[in-house]
Amino acid sequence: MGKEPIMSELQNAADVRLFALNSNRPLAEKIAEELGLPLSECTVSHFADGEISITINESVRGREVYVIQSTSDPVNDNLMELLIMIDALRRASAKKINVVLPYYGYARQDRKARSREPITAKLVANLLELDQIDRLIAVDLHAAQVQGFFDIPVDHLQAAPTLAKYFLGQAISDDIVIVSPDHAGMTMARRFAELLGDDVSVAIVDKRTEDTRENPDLTMPSMIIGDVKDKVAIIVDDIIDTGNRLTNSAELVSKKGAKEVFAVATHPVLSGDASERIQASAIKEMVTTDTIVVPETKQFDKLKQLSVAPLLAEAIIRIHNHQSIHHLFKI
DSSP, rough: OOOOOOGGGGGTTGGGEEEEEESSHHHHHHHHHHHOOOOOOOOEEEEEOOOOEEEEEOOOOOOEEEEOOOOOOHHHHHHHHHHHHHHHHTTTTTTTTEEEEOOTTTTOSSSOSSTTTOHHHHHHHHHHHHHHEEEEEEEEEGGGGGGGOOOOEEEEEHHHHHHHHHHHHHHSSSSOOOOOHHHHGHHHHHHHHHOTTTTTEEEEEEEEOOSSSGGGOOOOOOEEEOOOSSSEEEEEHHHHHHHHHHHHHHHHHHEEEEEEEEEEEEEEEOOHHHHHHHSSSOOSEEEESSSSSOOOGGGOTEEEEEOHHHHHHHHHHHHHTOOOOGGGOOO
């Protein structure tokens, strides 16, 4: 990765074990390289009927363990892998079990919008706590209040500094406006603007038609609160799923006179034909992170992925060393 491993900063590194399951091994390998530690060995297999079986291939007795797993597609398989792995570690007498969850699946179901709905983000939190994890490390939860669903320490990291640093290193206009695709994302947009500079303005795509929880991306935006004319617009979101909301927002921003349109999203879910939709849109570049593996079939020319491995590796070091992680929220 072009830099020396930082194992020397990790106190008592021999007591730390890193495990990667099947959802995002490339990211886990990058984290291990940043730490200068090997990934510990485990075997994930399946019975004929699909049951998951996990075997840990080395001793973890008395060790501090970090399990790296995104609960992305296939969400339920990856979630069950994680729960079974935690159970195996606990029964193998691991001293501490820390879950590194770059992408928290089900986080969008964080409240009851209508009667007789589940709060599945809370259910997932309950399952992890019942499995007796000691700590959760997550990146850009869809709703910050998901932290409150846990009664254990939760380190909620932000990818914004990593993403903002990329744009600061690009030769783009000084006249930038950060655009939130809806009112709910205004906090994230404002935070991103602050990282880029005190003079960076913020705008909001205002949906003046009825929205629904089942198909929020079908709502066509019609107005923008704020000025985007003759500016470089950066649309900021936490998740890019179907791509409808993002591309519709980009089209509106472009029609309102923006010189160029960029898009930023932490988690590249990219369901269905999202990749083709973004590639054909007014978006010049789609910048995201590697919290989720994007398969080759969903790669496209406008996609730029940045790694959160340095962020997660430094968080692991600081947590293990009982140090503050406050500076990780700055550029």
